[in-house]
Amino acid sequence: MGPTSPSSTRAQDSDRGVDPPYYFEDYVGTRLRSPREPLIVIPQTLSEQTGPVFGDRRLGELDHDLTRQHAGEPLGERIIVSGRVLGSDGKPLREQLVEIWQANAAGRYAHTVDNHDAPLDPNFSGGGRCLTGDDGEYGFVTIKPGAYPWPNHPNAWRPNHIHFSVFGRAFTERLVTQMYFPGDPLFEFDPIFNSVRDERARERLISRFDLGLTKPDWALGYRFDIVVGGRDSTPFEEPHDD
Numbered sequence: 001m002g003p004t005s006p007s008s009t010r011a012q013d014s015d016r017g018v019d020p021p022y023y024f025e026d027y028v029g030t031r032l033r034s035p036r037e038p039l040i041v042i043p044q045t046l047s048e049q050t051g052p053v054f055g056d057r058r059l060g061e062l063d064h065d066l067t068r069q070h071a072g073e074p075l076g077e078r079i080i081v082s083g084r085v086l087g088s089d090g091k092p093l094r095e096q097l098v099e100i101w102q103a104n105a106a107g108r109y110a111h112t113v114d115n116h117d118a119p120l121d122p123n124f125s126g127g128g129r130c131l132t133g134d135d136g137e138y139g140f141v142t143i144k145p146g147a148y149p150w151p152n153h154p155n156a157w158r159p160n161h162i163h164f165s166v167f168g169r170a171f172t173e174r175l176v177t178q179m180y181f182p183g184d185p186l187f188e189f190d191p192i193f194n195s196v197r198d199e200r201a202r203e204r205l206i207s208r209f210d211l212g213l214t215k216p217d218w219a220l221g222y223r224f225d226i227v228v229g230g231r232d233s234t235p236f237e238e239p240h241d242d
């Protein structure tokens with residue numbers, strides 16, 4: 001995705017306080033999983049650079065609509081999440097696979113290791129995907145995820161968030177980030193959000209309420225653009241489960 005390899009882009013953006021560092025004291029999980037040795041650059045060969053970006057299975061018609069993947073509708077506040085995936089030059093990145101995963105309205109993931117004492121929703125799996133169009137635009141229909149506790153520190157709660165993944169030209173260029181909602185009271189207490197040290201970069205992780213995207217009598221709209229690299233880059237993280 002752009003002329004610079006993701007690893008070098010990440011190093012530069014981390015130096016600028018955009019991408020979170022591998023080790024962030026307040027984010028307890030990073031104490032164990034951050035590397036202790038200098039990273040080794042593994043040269044990419046033709047197979048990594050030209051292999052399929054993602055599977056050859058066609059996307060399902062309802063993959064982008066997390067409210068219509070089961071027999072009934074999920075509980076919670078229906079929302080539209082849309083935006084553009086842009087390169088460092090501001091140009092749209094077309095045919096990018098955008099994937100999301102999230103907790104349900106009660107703050108519970110449909111995942112075996114999530115034991116939060118909140119109800120599962122039989123009508124909500126929490127996973128979706130779509131391809132960007134020629135203008136880089138993507139769009140999802142989902143429900144607003146609830147906040148949930150996690151064992152990082154006493155009384156730790158994650159702000160409402162949706163996990164995002166975008167693929168580049170090859171599988172090795174996959175980037176992962178999180179989208180937040182405006183005005184969340186948990187921002188100041190969340191070490192994952194605050195591991196992005198640059199304030200303006202943190203703001204780029206917060207979606208914007210958009211009345212134009214909002215559909216009357218149906219759902220609120222939130223806009224979240226993803227910029228890959230450059231001065232206005234979206235902060236990206238390593239894939240993880242939190």
Ligand SMILES: [Fe+2]
Nearest residue numbers: 161163241242
């Ligand atoms: Fe999460």
